[in-house]
Amino acid sequence: MTYEMAKVSVSIPQGTRDFGSEVIRKRDYIFSTIRNVFELYGFEPLETPAMENLETLMGKYGEEGDKLIFKILNNGLDNPDKEKQVKADLEKLLQGKTVKGITERALKYDLTIPFARYVAMNHHQLVFPFKRYQVQPVWRAERPQKGRYREFYQCDADVVGSHSLLNETELATMYKAVFEKLNIPVEIKINSRKFLTSLSKRCGESVRITDFTIAIDKMEKIGLEKVKEELSQKGLNKEQVSIIEKYLLISGNNQEKIIQIKEVLGNDEECQKGIADIEFVLNHLTPNISIVTPGEAEGLPPATSIVTPSAAEGLQLTLDPSLARGLNYYTGIIFEVKAKGVQMGSIGGGGRYDDLTGLFGVPNIPGVGISFGVDRIYDVMEELNLFPMHVQVGTQVLFFNLGDQESRKAFEWLQQLRQKGIRSELYHEFAKFEKQFKYAEKKKIPWIIIIGDKELKENTCTVKNLAFGGQQTIPAGELINFPF
Amino acid sequence: MTYEMAKVSVSIPQGTRDFGSEVIRKRDYIFSTIRNVFELYGFEPLETPAMENLETLMGKYGEEGDKLIFKILNNGLDNPDKEKQVKADLEKLLQGKTVKGITERALKYDLTIPFARYVAMNHHQLVFPFKRYQVQPVWRAERPQKGRYREFYQCDADVVGSHSLLNETELATMYKAVFEKLNIPVEIKINSRKFLTSLSKRCGESVRITDFTIAIDKMEKIGLEKVKEELSQKGLNKEQVSIIEKYLLISGNNQEKIIQIKEVLGNDEECQKGIADIEFVLNHLTPNISIVTPGEAEGLPPATSIVTPSAAEGLQLTLDPSLARGLNYYTGIIFEVKAKGVQMGSIGGGGRYDDLTGLFGVPNIPGVGISFGVDRIYDVMEELNLFPMHVQVGTQVLFFNLGDQESRKAFEWLQQLRQKGIRSELYHEFAKFEKQFKYAEKKKIPWIIIIGDKELKENTCTVKNLAFGGQQTIPAGELINFPF
Numbered sequence: 001m002t003y004e005m006a007k008v009s010v011s012i013p014q015g016t017r018d019f020g021s022e023v024i025r026k027r028d029y030i031f032s033t034i035r036n037v038f039e040l041y042g043f044e045p046l047e048t049p050a051m052e053n054l055e056t057l058m059g060k061y062g063e064e065g066d067k068l069i070f071k072i073l074n075n076g077l078d079n080p081d082k083e084k085q086v087k088a089d090l091e092k093l094l095q096g097k098t099v100k101g102i103t104e105r106a107l108k109y110d111l112t113i114p115f116a117r118y119v120a121m122n123h124h125q126l127v128f129p130f131k132r133y134q135v136q137p138v139w140r141a142e143r144p145q146k147g148r149y150r151e152f153y154q155c156d157a158d159v160v161g162s163h164s165l166l167n168e169t170e171l172a173t174m175y176k177a178v179f180e181k182l183n184i185p186v187e188i189k190i191n192s193r194k195f196l197t198s199l200s201k202r203c204g205e206s207v208r209i210t211d212f213t214i215a216i217d218k219m220e221k222i223g224l225e226k227v228k229e230e231l232s233q234k235g236l237n238k239e240q241v242s243i244i245e246k247y248l249l250i251s252g253n254n255q256e257k258i259i260q261i262k263e264v265l266g267n268d269e270e271c272q273k274g275i276a277d278i279e280f281v282l283n284h285l286t287p288n289i290s291i292v293t294p295g296e297a298e299g300l301p302p303a304t305s306i307v308t309p310s311a312a313e314g315l316q317l318t319l320d321p322s323l324a325r326g327l328n329y330y331t332g333i334i335f336e337v338k339a340k341g342v343q344m345g346s347i348g349g350g351g352r353y354d355d356l357t358g359l360f361g362v363p364n365i366p367g368v369g370i371s372f373g374v375d376r377i378y379d380v381m382e383e384l385n386l387f388p389m390h391v392q393v394g395t396q397v398l399f400f401n402l403g404d405q406e407s408r409k410a411f412e413w414l415q416q417l418r419q420k421g422i423r424s425e426l427y428h429e430f431a432k433f434e435k436q437f438k439y440a441e442k443k444k445i446p447w448i449i450i451i452g453d454k455e456l457k458e459n460t461c462t463v464k465n466l467a468f469g470g471q472q473t474i475p476a477g478e479l480i481n482f483p484f
Numbered sequence: 485m486t487y488e489m490a491k492v493s494v495s496i497p498q499g500t501r502d503f504g505s506e507v508i509r510k511r512d513y514i515f516s517t518i519r520n521v522f523e524l525y526g527f528e529p530l531e532t533p534a535m536e537n538l539e540t541l542m543g544k545y546g547e548e549g550d551k552l553i554f555k556i557l558n559n560g561l562d563n564p565d566k567e568k569q570v571k572a573d574l575e576k577l578l579q580g581k582t583v584k585g586i587t588e589r590a591l592k593y594d595l596t597i598p599f600a601r602y603v604a605m606n607h608h609q610l611v612f613p614f615k616r617y618q619v620q621p622v623w624r625a626e627r628p629q630k631g632r633y634r635e636f637y638q639c640d641a642d643v644v645g646s647h648s649l650l651n652e653t654e655l656a657t658m659y660k661a662v663f664e665k666l667n668i669p670v671e672i673k674i675n676s677r678k679f680l681t682s683l684s685k686r687c688g689e690s691v692r693i694t695d696f697t698i699a700i701d702k703m704e705k706i707g708l709e710k711v712k713e714e715l716s717q718k719g720l721n722k723e724q725v726s727i728i729e730k731y732l733l734i735s736g737n738n739q740e741k742i743i744q745i746k747e748v749l750g751n752d753e754e755c756q757k758g759i760a761d762i763e764f765v766l767n768h769l770t771p772n773i774s775i776v777t778p779g780e781a782e783g784l785p786p787a788t789s790i791v792t793p794s795a796a797e798g799l800q801l802t803l804d805p806s807l808a809r810g811l812n813y814y815t816g817i818i819f820e821v822k823a824k825g826v827q828m829g830s831i832g833g834g835g836r837y838d839d840l841t842g843l844f845g846v847p848n849i850p851g852v853g854i855s856f857g858v859d860r861i862y863d864v865m866e867e868l869n870l871f872p873m874h875v876q877v878g879t880q881v882l883f884f885n886l887g888d889q890e891s892r893k894a895f896e897w898l899q900q901l902r903q904k905g906i907r908s909e910l911y912h913e914f915a916k917f918e919k920q921f922k923y924a925e926k927k928k929i930p931w932i933i934i935i936g937d938k939e940l941k942e943n944t945c946t947v948k949n950l951a952f953g954g955q956q957t958i959p960a961g962e963l964i965n966f967p968f
Contacts, residue, residue, distance in 0.1 A: 439611060
């Protein structure tokens with residue numbers, strides 16, 4: 001018998017996703033790895049509501065950004081009783097840009113502005129430096145396309161209320177710790193916005209930093225010649241382009257680059273500050289006392305070493321003068337993380353900013369933060385096949401249901417395995433072997449336990465591994481110690 | 485020097501909350517306890533988007549519910565370029581109830597309808613029985629008041645695609661497992677909607693089940709006399725009220741209640757089915773073989789027992805004929821959980837329903853589910869002081885910063901403690917002792933480590949416990965094994 005189905009079309013909004021168990025388990029592995037590192041470094045969780053007052057968000061992301069904010073219709077607007085009021089409000093909407101009356105709330109567009117709003121609202125109670133992390137979804141009315149979603153997670157850690165460069169040092173170490181735990185080989189780039197300020201001065205009064213940051217950010221992607229073209233198109237003259245070219249051609253190891261930066265920028269005050277900042281961080285990541293033994297110099301392990309191992313050790317930061325981090329509001333050290341061996345944009349970035357909460361009437365709260373590009377990290381891990389097997393297993397053991405008496409016995413053992421922390425199920429009803437096997441297979445359950453007529457009589461059970469095919473019958477009493 | 489602050493008022497939308505670290509840690513303790521039990525029982529996580537198509541949600545929660553759904557303004561509606569289109573759409577809005585054109589998306593109002601939508605969309609790929617859990621926020625435009633929020637978490641587990649009562653048995657056991665782990669003493673009530681159907685038949689054709697479910701649900705709260713008044717007001721005659729009264733007066737232990745239910749309801753087919761369902765669950769929770777020794781009968785522990793201990797053992801369900809679960813769509817067994825020793829509504833509830841996805845064109849998918857009232861569970865745990873101490877500690881160790889050389893040494897040890905999994909921080913800059921103490925106190929950090937001039941020379945460090953006041957100086961090499 002077939003049904004005449006009601007023609008109900010079911011769908012979800014464009015650009016949004018349902019997450020099934022497989023994706024959630026993998027994504028949560030990334031989240032919990034990052035969260036654990038945040039906690040290990042003394043950062044505290046914060047969660048802000050999905051919706052903010054519209055005025056909190058509007059005007060913070062540029063004109064384009066404003067348009068991409070999802071606004072929430074005021075409650076009662078679709079209520080016929082309120083027609084008059086609605087009509088009046090709509091008139092206002094059509095007269096100008098103000099949308100108050102129609103909408104007063106919106107979905108958050110990023111985590112930074114709600115964080116700034118939170119700090120501004122609570123700065124009297126907070127303990128500074130305030131180290132918070134936040135892992136939450138945000139919403140943007142972008143045109144949906146491959147890899148771009150209207151709802152996606154952001155994952156940020158910031159320290160506010162401190163000028164100390166120890167924070168930058170810690171944040172760089174956190175990047176290393178996270179990607180090491182996830183097993184992703186990365187290059188962590190560092191630069192100072194102060195070099196870019198110095199560079200703009202060097203080019204002459206007419207050139208603002210925003211005139212070239214976007215162009216030089218593309219250095220790696222489009223190459224030097226195209227960057228020079230873009231700079232000329234922006235109105236920079238030959239001499240100015242030539243200064244920037246010299247700056248972009250800086251190369252070598254970090255020490256060599258610092259020497260060249262001084263040369264190209266003329267070592268003005270901004271440049272000196274930038275170098276001091278970078279050196280503080282780099283030096284802090286080099287252990288105090290380092291004895292290079294002859295063996296080590298030849299690439300052999302050191303015979304003796306009094307250097308203590310630490311998470312920070314082995315952390316290589318690459319000074320990259322071309323790193324600019326686009327139009328962001330950064331003022332000091334900036335970071336960017338790239339995965340090695342995959343074609344993928346940055347999977348992390350951040351930096352220091354001068355003033356988080358000025359927009360909300362609370363000036364002079366500087367900060368520094370990093371974020372993790374969770375969707376991209378997920379893709380990198382898929383591509384490099386880095387998700388550990390155990391992350392992908394839900395139920396570990398399925399008890400077959402082979403009748404009333406059999407399933408009652410299985411139910412008892414089931415509870416015992418769970419008490420031991422083994423994720424187990426009993427098939428919901430008596431059914432053919434084949435059907436129960438299929439259930440286990442589809443759910444990717446690695447172990448099945450059969451308690452049939454024979455096992456019931458002998459007080460045993462048969463344990464079978466679906467991946468390797470092995471099978472053995474054991475006394476029921478030994479089940480609890482079986483190495484699942 | 486004081487600032488003339490810009491008068492910027494900052495606030496969050498009415499009825500929403502920021503969650504700081506203390507609340508998040510406690511709430512996550514509840515979430516992870518529940519999630520662990522869900523996983524242990526073979527349930528799989530699901531996450532659906534915050535927004536759904538408006539037509540997915542409208543008409544599913546009654547007229548009142550429809551009004552409380554937060555609708556999202558179509559993108560571009562506040563764009564003056566689209567004036568004409570907007571005007572036309574608004575006309576439509578004002579002519580009738582249709583809001584399409586203005587809004588096509590809305591924030592989810594509960595987890596059940598999005599789950600039904602997901603199952604309807606994916607039923608060809610899913611493995612049935614499909615056991616899913618979902619822990620996500622939902623949004624309702626309720627009038628804000630104490631304890632009622634416009635954004636709050638729901639926490640559901642459902643099995644769909646199975647008629648087996650093993651599911652009800654498992655879900656009851658899961659309630660026990662969760663509340664046992666959270667240390668909350670609870671009463672888990674069970675009933676069958678089939679008794680209520682039978683009761684409505686017993687009262688005569690004119691009385692529908694919805695005529696009395698809301699009234700009898702209030703039995704515990706307002707007492708029998710008030711319930712009877714309400715029933716009379718609803719139009720039930722004396723005889724009908726008298727039948728319901730007899731039903732509500734059923735008392736005793738579960739077995740005694742079952743006998744009385746048969747008497748009052750006349751043991752019709754619905755009643756028999758209800759009893760069979762209830763007995764299946766109750767019997768399954770009683771171990772197969774139970775030998776009552778003389779000692780046990782006298783309240784002493786049994787001398788010998790071949791009963792195997794399990795999570796299900798000791799699970800007492802209270803059959804409560806007055807339990808109705810309001811206007812919900814339940815058709816079979818229903819559950820409700822109350823915390824003992826606190827004045828609080830139910831902290832959990834659920835039951836069996838016939839048809840999850842019929843509304844979305846996919847008929848014949850029955851299911852059974854339970855949910856946890858997370859906000860209330862939180863309040864109960866606060867009231868009974870049940871949150872373990874370790875849940876409330878963020879950073880465990882603060883290294884004081886007593887100068888450049890000192891802090892570099894501290895930075896090294898800091899990294900080592902973190903490698904051992906100890907959540908540690910180094911104070912961000914050199915500062916007076918008092919200031920650093922204050923930071924530790926405010927952040928409730930239990931341990932501080934001092935590496936000053938003297939410690940640096942002697943290669944030691946001084947460890948101090950802020951809660952108990954103890955202090956000792958130890959060789960730096962021993963720090964890594966210190967029992968924080």
